[in-house]
Amino acid sequence: MKKAFLVAAFLVVSAPPFAGAQTVDLNGIWGVASLPPAVKPGQSVRWLLPLKGTDPNGDDVFKALDRIQVNNRAAAPNKPEYKPSLLAKVKELSDKQGVLDPAFYCKPQGVPRMGPPSQIVQTPGQLVFLYGASNLFRIVPTDGRPHRADADPSYMGDSIGRFEGADTLVVDVTNFNDDTWLGSDGYFHSEKMRVIERFTRKGDVLTYQATVEDPEVLAKPWVQNARELKLSTSKADALMEAPPCVEHDAPHIVTLEHH
Amino acid sequence: MKQIAFGAVASLLLAGASLSAHHSFAAEFDINKPITLSGTVTKVEWVNPHVYVYLDVKDASGKVTSWSLSSLGPAAARRAGVTRANFGQGQTVTINGYHAKDNSNFAFMRKMTFADGHSVELWLGDDEAKK
Numbered sequence: 001m002k003k004a005f006l007v008a009a010f011l012v013v014s015a016p017p018f019a020g021a022q023t024v025d026l027n028g029i030w031g032v033a034s035l036p037p038a039v040k041p042g043q044s045v046r047w048l049l050p051l052k053g054t055d056p057n058g059d060d061v062f063k064a065l066d067r068i069q070v071n072n073r074a075a076a077p078n079k080p081e082y083k084p085s086l087l088a089k090v091k092e093l094s095d096k097q098g099v100l101d102p103a104f105y106c107k108p109q110g111v112p113r114m115g116p117p118s119q120i121v122q123t124p125g126q127l128v129f130l131y132g133a134s135n136l137f138r139i140v141p142t143d144g145r146p147h148r149a150d151a152d153p154s155y156m157g158d159s160i161g162r163f164e165g166a167d168t169l170v171v172d173v174t175n176f177n178d179d180t181w182l183g184s185d186g187y188f189h190s191e192k193m194r195v196i197e198r199f200t201r202k203g204d205v206l207t208y209q210a211t212v213e214d215p216e217v218l219a220k221p222w223v224q225n226a227r228e229l230k231l232s233t234s235k236a237d238a239l240m241e242a243p244p245c246v247e248h249d250a251p252h253i254v255t256l257e258h259h
Numbered sequence: 260m261k262q263i264a265f266g267a268v269a270s271l272l273l274a275g276a277s278l279s280a281h282h283s284f285a286a287e288f289d290i291n292k293p294i295t296l297s298g299t300v301t302k303v304e305w306v307n308p309h310v311y312v313y314l315d316v317k318d319a320s321g322k323v324t325s326w327s328l329s330s331l332g333p334a335a336a337r338r339a340g341v342t343r344a345n346f347g348q349g350q351t352v353t354i355n356g357y358h359a360k361d362n363s364n365f366a367f368m369r370k371m372t373f374a375d376g377h378s379v380e381l382w383l384g385d386d387e388a389k390k
Binding site: 033035036037038039041042043044045046047048049050051052053054055056057058059060061062063064065066098104106133242243244245246247248249250251252253254255256257258259 | 281282283284285286287288290304305306307308309311327329331333334335337338339340341342344345357359360361363365367373375377378379380381382383384385386388389
């Protein structure tokens with residue numbers, strides 16, 4: 001009798017959380033804007049990448065693009081806080097971002113810079129995150145297993161997930177390499193980085209928020225701004241293969257402007 | 260000729276981190292060096308982070324010079340409705356753009372105009388800001 005009870009208790013503890021059926025359903029394409037119809041060959045098209053307040057024919061639009069993005073980031077109140085001894089390094093990397101940012105050379109932006117997945121496929125015991133813009137994927141076990149000990153450090157790290165309440169998934173990511181930045185302004189990190197991602201679904205809106213812990217370089221954890229992603233309901237929004245990344249620009253970069 | 264004009268759609272700059280990281284155009288191209296090139300499109304390379312067009316330009320003596328031109332990224336182009344088929348592979352075109360700061364045979368392509376007069380322009384700015 002006692003033995004049977006212990007076995008039952010073990011089963012309860014080790015059963016995948018998904019089996020409880022009280023977990024959030026994250027299946028779907030999230031935050032991906034519908035595409036307009038393709039322009040027929042032979043038809044004229046004129047389209048401007050929006051640069052508010054910049055005359056497309058009179059202003060230096062190249063400089064305006066850099067200025068607007070740099071100013072927007074500078075004005076954003078929520079930035080990672082580095083240890084004082086590392087501020088000079090952050091500034092130097094930022095000043096040379098145009099040639100030093102690893103993402104410029106077709107390397108993955110990595111977690112968390114790559115942002116939330118564009119599609120989530122949820123199965124009992126694991127989730128698959130698909131990143132349509134870069135043809136990348138992540139596997140997130142939710143069966144209670146620990147981080148794996150046999151993997152090399154990587155751009156997207158090693159993920160394990162657990163469900164919290166009826167509407168939230170929490171993903172714990174470790175084992176990163178240090179070949180990614182957290183953002184364009186020289187925000188480097190160490191291999192000790194740990195990222196906690198929270199996915200909370202309310203109706204057809206998924207809120208994504210990442211928190212970056214890196215005691216080697218950050219003075220305190222960086223809680224990124226939450227992002228809201230709308231569930232796509234159009235079959236036309238199915239992810240397509242993204243073009244590969246082929247870098248031709250590096251030899252032509254002659255000045256250090258960046259955006 | 261039917262003109263499709265997409266206005267200020269939701270700002271791509273704020274669309275999120277899924278866009279690939281881009282080099283600064285200002286670090287490569289000089290807005291004060293506008294350039295016009297006429298020739299044959301030998302290849303359209305539909306890749307991230309920027310689409311490339313390769314153009315063979317023949318001078319009066321018949322000598323051919325090969326140019327490469329960078330455009331916006333493929334995701335931005337697609338949001339304008341533009342696909343690879345709109346970039347005229349094999350066709351004779353005139354391209355307006357801006358020369359590279361390093362003066363190599365490399366430029367940013369602003370507009371491609373075809374022999375029948377239709378054109379594809381992918382550019383940056385705000386029409387409301389005209390001076």
